[in-house]
Amino acid sequence: MPLHQGPDASQPEHERRLALNPFYGAADPIGGMTEAPPRHQLPDGPLPPMSAYQLVHDELMLDGNSRLNLATFVTTWMEPQAGVLMSECRDKNMIDKDEYPRTAELERRCVAMLADLWNAPDPAAAVGCSTTGSSEACMLAGLALKRRWTKRNADRYPASARPNLVMGVNVQVCWEKFCEFWEVEPRLVPMEGDRFHLDAETAAALCDENTIGVVAVLGSTFDGSYEPVAEICAALDALQERTGLDIPVHVDGASGAMVAPFLDEDLVWDFRLPRVSSINTSGHKYGLVYPGVGWALWRSPVELPEELVFRVNYLGGDMPTFALNFSRPGAQVVAQYYTFLRLGREGYRAVQQTSRDVARGLAERIEAMGDFQLLTHGNQLPVFAFTTAPDVTSFDVFDISRRLREQGWLVPAYTFPANREDLSVLRVVCRNGFSADLAGLLIEDLSRLLPELRRQSRPFTHDKAAATSFHH
Numbered sequence: 001m002p003l004h005q006g007p008d009a010s011q012p013e014h015e016r017r018l019a020l021n022p023f024y025g026a027a028d029p030i031g032g033m034t035e036a037p038p039r040h041q042l043p044d045g046p047l048p049p050m051s052a053y054q055l056v057h058d059e060l061m062l063d064g065n066s067r068l069n070l071a072t073f074v075t076t077w078m079e080p081q082a083g084v085l086m087s088e089c090r091d092k093n094m095i096d097k098d099e100y101p102r103t104a105e106l107e108r109r110c111v112a113m114l115a116d117l118w119n120a121p122d123p124a125a126a127v128g129c130s131t132t133g134s135s136e137a138c139m140l141a142g143l144a145l146k147r148r149w150t151k152r153n154a155d156r157y158p159a160s161a162r163p164n165l166v167m168g169v170n171v172q173v174c175w176e177k178f179c180e181f182w183e184v185e186p187r188l189v190p191m192e193g194d195r196f197h198l199d200a201e202t203a204a205a206l207c208d209e210n211t212i213g214v215v216a217v218l219g220s221t222f223d224g225s226y227e228p229v230a231e232i233c234a235a236l237d238a239l240q241e242r243t244g245l246d247i248p249v250h251v252d253g254a255s256g257a258m259v260a261p262f263l264d265e266d267l268v269w270d271f272r273l274p275r276v277s278s279i280n281t282s283g284h285k286y287g288l289v290y291p292g293v294g295w296a297l298w299r300s301p302v303e304l305p306e307e308l309v310f311r312v313n314y315l316g317g318d319m320p321t322f323a324l325n326f327s328r329p330g331a332q333v334v335a336q337y338y339t340f341l342r343l344g345r346e347g348y349r350a351v352q353q354t355s356r357d358v359a360r361g362l363a364e365r366i367e368a369m370g371d372f373q374l375l376t377h378g379n380q381l382p383v384f385a386f387t388t389a390p391d392v393t394s395f396d397v398f399d400i401s402r403r404l405r406e407q408g409w410l411v412p413a414y415t416f417p418a419n420r421e422d423l424s425v426l427r428v429v430c431r432n433g434f435s436a437d438l439a440g441l442l443i444e445d446l447s448r449l450l451p452e453l454r455r456q457s458r459p460f461t462h463d464k465a466a467a468t469s470f471h472h
């Protein structure tokens with residue numbers, strides 16, 4: 001698959017001409033009132049700022065409305081005050097700890113708050129950092145697992161042993177990336193029947209002396225379900241008793257690590273389980289911050305090999321950092337601290353409860369329509385997946401996704417992985433800002449479409465790949 005490529009040679013020359021009339025702002029100070037700036041190479045000269053702004057702005061109008069995007073987990077609304085703070089900080093580089101010591105301090109406080117929230121046995125001893133998102137956090141956590149295993153197996157690696165990582169086939173693509181980039185064998189547990197995520201027995205059965213760790217996901221992007229972290233840990237405890245193998249668990253809490261602590265306090269999934277050595281979350285998902293921030297935490301410095309940590313200058317001393325990037329925006333970290341301060345535990349609980357209530361209510365109403373079967377109900381992540389009822393033959397989930405898109409709604413349809421490739425689903429992610437009112441409008445649109453879809457002779461969406469929105 002090509003990445004972004006150069007110009008499309010088939011495009012006729014005249015279509016590249018842009019008429020810049022005076023409504024585009026001040027007349028071009030250099031040329032006339034029309035311009036043909038090349039789109040695929042740097043123009044020879046400048047445009048006035050207003051004209052450049054308007055051209056870019058107008059082109060972006062065709063992007064979807066992020067608030068109607070029920071495919072993404074990522075925050076699409078923040079308070080104006082958060083926006084102001086972020087614009088005040090957009091020039092701050094997170095890596096310049098010495099130049100921006102207060103930003104560094106806010107990052108440190110966020111790590112401490114998360115260590116406490118996730119019940120680290122000694123929150124002061126837990127170590128962690130901000131990242132650009134969960135993907136980077138997972139790379140770092142995976143690297144720490146691999147390095148710890150490498151050190152334990154210095155006699156066998158790299159000579160003969162090949163490290164592996166055990167996880168469900170439902171993991172987010174970042175774990176496949178981790179395995180590919182850092183040469184670790186992915187050991188994927190397939191789905192079976194009504195089990196759509198990792199289960200404890202199969203996970204333990206796949207582990208051997210080359211397993212660097214097990215990844216448990218809270219919760220799965222495929223259907224919003226939580227994986228049974230405590231059961232997985234218990235199965236690994238039993239494995240250790242039988243075989244002596246001591247396999248650490250990483251919890252990918254990209255979404256759930258900011259939901260479960262507020263809504264499912266009795267669920268034990270975090271550092272209360274001694275086998276959980278690290279946890280990540282996306283600050284920009286249910287952490288409620290605009291895109292660009294994630295978090296990775298380790299139970300204690302023992303879990304994070306010292307040589308992976310680099311030091312940058314900080315107030316004349318040095319400050320440990322662990323990251324793939326060097327430069328990175330500070331604004332998102334500031335916005336995370338603002339949100340923690342602004343909401344507190346009670347505030348987060350209220351916001352996440354609203355999202356869960358909206359998800360559950362919407363799932364119930366969709367089930368009541370009779371044409372659909374729910375896989376999940378929105379009572380773990382505020383996310384649910386559903387498919388068409390067995391007797392529905394005139395349309396499929398891809399038709400629904402395509403027709404809803406005509407109304408502006410992005411509801412992805414996709415096929416499940418092994419061993420449930422026979423199953424295709426729709427998924428709805430309810431986030432802060434997707435109100436009960438908006439959910440009602442979605443139901444109205446769906447109800448209006450259904451009679452038409454029921455009259456079809458068969459499903460109509462041939463290009464299923466095109467109908468399927470990105471769903472991670």
Ligand SMILES: *Cc1c(COP(=O)(O)O)cnc(C)c1O
Pocket residue numbers: 073132133134135136138172174217218219220221252253254255282294472
């Ligand atoms: C979103 C997600 C990721 C990737 O996170 P980004 O913050 O988008 O990089 C990883 N794992 C899970 C379970 C996710 O939901």
